[in-house]
């Protein structure tokens with residue numbers, strides 16, 4: 034065997050190995066980002082002959098995958114096999130005539146497919162399949178859930194309806210890649226990568242795209258330069274603080290997107306926030322985007338959640354149900370405020386799963402023990418090392434059903450001593466609160482920070498009250514009766530705001546209980562729980 038054959042065989046073995054095991058977070062990011070670079074977006078006429086479109090495009094190169102979606106008109110995402118097919122397409126297309134529009138000389142990867150004679154050219158086409166980019170509203174989900182045979186299958190149903198699709202993920206990476214094209218006008222070695230719920234396995238259709246500008250290659254380059262006698266005054270001026278550099282970079286990128294970014298509208302620079310960012314709406318893909326500058330710790334948080342999400346199918350099912358439940362009851366909100374964020378809520382679910390017996394997911398300290406040399410990362414003095422190869426983590430022996438886990442989640446946090454204790458995911462233990470914030474969840478990496486510092490006492494009380502009510506509903510429901518009466522049951526019953534029909538429901542619940550003793554017992558339980566609610570949350 035020649036050395037190149039041997040290298041080829043080694044590569045093939047590695048490919049086979051990667052395809053049989055779960056990919057690491059970095060492998061997924063690299064693969065998806067590379068895929069996005071070979072991708073273009075095409076606005077299509079309403080009446081479209083799919084075959085013709087693909088035929089035109091094929092003259093520029095092989096199409097690896099494609100799909101259509103609706104976003105103020107039909108769009109096609111086209112993934113070519115080779116990147117240079119895009120150059121070929123860009124060279125062959127026309128640009129709007131300068132008499133009508135002032136053209137900014139920037140070759141984008143957004144195209145419009147126009148037909149000289151739309152009617153005849155579209156003839157022979159069948160309606161294209163449109164891939165959904167949004168989930169169905171909760172009110173339409175509830176009747177579907179009622180047909181399931183267990184709470185567990187209801188939870189998987191919700192997951193299937195809400196989770197990001199393959200197509201939506203491709204579109205998210207494409208949005209980042211299109212922003213990167215702009216960023217490179219200023220910073221040739223920069224990349225733009227998604228983080229947060231777009232990549233941590235907990236994103237739902239319709240959620241924002243958190244993206245960061247990364248100068249990773251620049252830093253590598255700088256390290257290399259240190260070996261020689263020269264120091265390069267690279268592209269950046271020397272600035273007195275990293276924060277100021279971040280603010281200046283985001284400010285110019287924000288202006289650039291505002292002035293020249295096709296389909297980038299509503300640009301808001303939020304440069305004085307703790308984590309400076311630029312918000313904008315990317316019309317071409319339909320996403321609301323938050324662009325920040327590389328924040329290694331936030332990326333590590335995304336990777337940690339990715340690992341937890343991949344370890345056991347129950348993890349994502351529980352997170353999706355809890356997030357949906359929290360949104361319905363106004364415990365979370367799309368705008369920032371004193372309420373619990375989806376990020377904190379996800380960490381609460383992770384903590385709960387660490388506390389099961391046997392645990393469903395390992396603690397962060399256990400993941401750190403499994404880390405090898407290449408997993409070692411110290412960021413800003415904080416040790417952020419943990420194992421990245423999923424196959425090194427032993428599967429859990431816990432076999433509890435999601436029916437049990439959902440009910441116990443509400444019970445656990447309905448009775449949690451928030452006044453005294455905090456949630457520490459590194460140790461997987463409740464520990465004394467280091468300060469008096471109503472809800473204290475240790476930042477897994479920056480151990481002196483509380484990720485839920487924003488949550489105030491009334492919001493925590495509301496969370497505890499709704500959790501208790503939910504635990505109560507699950508414990509006392511009679512699925513057969515509810516199915517006969519065509520009333521929502523299980524998870525479906527929890528996705529209806531309690532305030533609305535609460536009084537009549539409570540009455541109904543009481544009617545169902547025959548014995549006077551049980552009724553008074555329940556009354557006293559509710560009374561006790563009201564008292565202990567005040568105690569638990571520190572009133």
Ligand code: GTP
Nearest residue numbers: 229230231236240241243331334335375376476484
């Ligand atoms: P949704 O967008 O609500 O679906 O969830 P998300 O996880 O993407 O949350 P969000 O867009 O608010 O934030 C994006 C990422 O920033 C999160 O996944 C975290 O990695 C990080 N992040 C958000 N809030 C906090 C916080 O309070 N503390 C820390 N340390 N990181 C945060």
Ligand code: MG
Nearest residue numbers: 229230241243
């Ligand atoms: Mg987000």
